[in-house]
Amino acid sequence: MTNAHKDALFVLVKSLSKSEKRQFKLYVGRLGVNTDAKFIALFNLLDKMREYKEKTILDNGIVTKSQLSNLKAHLYKQILISLRLNPVNQNIRVQIREQLDFATILYQKGLYKQSLKILDKAKNIAINNQEKNIAYEIVELEKIIETQYITRSIPDRADELSIQAKELSAHNVMTSKLSNLSLQLYGMMLKVGYVRSDEDYKQVEEYFKSKLPKYTIEDLGFREKLWLYKAHLWYSFLTQDFLSCYKYASKWVDLFDDYEDMVQLNPVFYLKGNNYLLESLFYVKYSSQFKETLDKLETRVASKSFPKNDNISSLAFLYINSNKLNLHFLNGTFKKGLYLVKIIEYGINKHIDRIDQHHIMVLYYKIACLYFGMGDNKTCIQYLKKIITNKNLKMREDLMCFARVLSLVAHYEAGMDYHLEIQLKSTYKFLLKMGDLHAVQKEMIKFLRNLGNIYPSDLRDEFKKLHTELKKFENHPYEKRAFLYLDIISWLESHLEDKPVSEIIRLKAAQITR
Secondary structure (H helix, E strand, O other): OOOOOOOHHHHHHHHOOHHHHHHHHHHHHHHOOOOOOHHHHHHHHHHHOOOOOHHHHHHOOOOOHHHHHHHHHHHHHHHHHHHHHOHHHOOHHHHHHHHHHHHHHHHHOOOHHHHHHHHHHHHHHHHHOOOHHHHHHHHHHHHHHHOOOOOOOHHHHHHHHHHHHHHHHHHHHHHHHHHHHHHHHHHHHHHHOOOOOHHHHHHHHHHHHHHOOOOOHHHOOHHHHHHHHHHHHHHHHHOOOHHHHHHHHHHHHHHHHHOOOHHHHOHHHHHHHHHHHHHHHHHOOOHHHHHHHHHHHHHHHHOOOOOOOHHHHHHHHHHHHHHHHHHHHHHOOOHHHOHHHHHHHHHHHHOOOOOOHHHHHHHHHHHHHHHHHHOOHHHHHHHHHHHHOOOOOOOOHHHHHHHHHHHHHHHHHOOOHHHHHHHHHHHHHHHHHHOOOOHHHHHHHHHHHHHHHOOHHHHHHHHHHHHHHHHOOOOOOOHHHHHHHOOHHHHHHHHHOOOOHHHHHHHHHHHOOO
16 A cells, blocks of 8 residues: 555645635536546545555556556646646746746747747846746747847847846856755754854854855845845854844845845745744744744734745744744743644644654654643653654754653653663663763763662752753853753752742743843
């Protein structure tokens, strides 16, 4: 049996809304095909199936096994054509490409003047909407046609097109270099997380400086600036310079204020920019500005003017709910955030085909932290198990490491210390394997390992010793990352002051007047 999530056609059919299914059937009807055509019968069958079963299709008698592959490919293509014709998907980018297709057809028919007229109009739209890759394609086709459609203005026209091609090519090369750099830095972040040592920092710094192309900011358009800010943002995240993260995430979001029309054409970049701005605000603990930014984003996404599609819906779910959890972490209002768990669990199931494992695991870690802050350590452990048992080690290694450390602390807090020694050894080996055994983890593991030898009357003194030791690393350039995943300092202070950890965090939040 083929897994539903691996069969592309089944996933596509199941992703269609009621209106899109109706549109497809109307499109098929306009084709004038027989309503009993095999690909329509296959569509109707897949629409009714809860999970993909090839045997069910073959038993239905629609098609033989040898014909099934071709029939599925034909149906897949027809669905895509139908979706392309849907007004919902007719954004500027699709419309420009459509005009380019029309112009190509006219050119092939020898109708050069008509083709050039369409191309000129499409090119202006492309340039005005910062679609310089498509604009370059259009100019290249114009150049080909001009060599065959001789007019008196050809000398001036040749110069004009040559200059345009050169300028667009330069912009596209700059965009490509910046986007490549941004993607590589993002890949580093996903693979290993933040820099862990001077050596790591030096490698990242050298890579960034060697790959960052020379530029004059005034010469850059929307897309070049966007990739420039993204590259700086990822460099700042990697080096844990969160004030710089805030600076470049703000520039990213402000860019959409300067180019308001770009929100409609690039809603995904708009969402991501706001998400990274919120993440930066979370790390620098700007609680009031965090809430203001989150409220603004949620209002904007819910407005009728904001673009709507499945991808945007999935990203909006991910970013808004993840940051709602962060807001409760900032304020120490863990119990108030409990309502989000059901919303997130439902959303993960709903958007499972469009959210990668990395982001799902991050949500699980945040939920685990929510329960830990509430004092519900057993539920915290359940969510951490989802991360620890995940075999996809290509995801953020630092997330895997701190999930194990938090699991140790939660087991201790829950009184489930009968397997603690085994877990300590397992976690120690894992951290060594990952090359991630740093001072904070060492101190935590040493403390937990010695718990069995400490008299209850001496426990407070041991908490105080650990607290004093860890405070040294709170602002350390590389060790401080441990506190981004788990507020160990507040946890220790909760034991020293005999208060819930949520109350400690709330008191700290109240003292920050930002």
